[in-house]
Amino acid sequence: MKEICSKYTKSENNKLVYTVLEAAEILGICKTSLYNLVQENRVPYLRFGRRIVIPKAALQKLLDLHIKGANK
Secondary structure, three states, rough: HHHHHOOOOOOOOOEEEEEEEHHHHHHOOOHHHHHHHHHHHOOOOOOOOOEEEEHHHHHHHHHHHHHHHOOO
């Protein structure tokens, strides 16, 4: 069991999802702004009960789209 648990540490490289606070820090915005974007469905998210998380892959894709859009 320890082998399985050690595989999924809280290292930034191993995370599949970010909390709203973590994602907001990565984006450089306040968590309220990110909650507003989630509410407007402008940011992909998952909901587990009351907990909202932002998938790492979706966050990267969102950033890639905005970076590519800025280079046009």
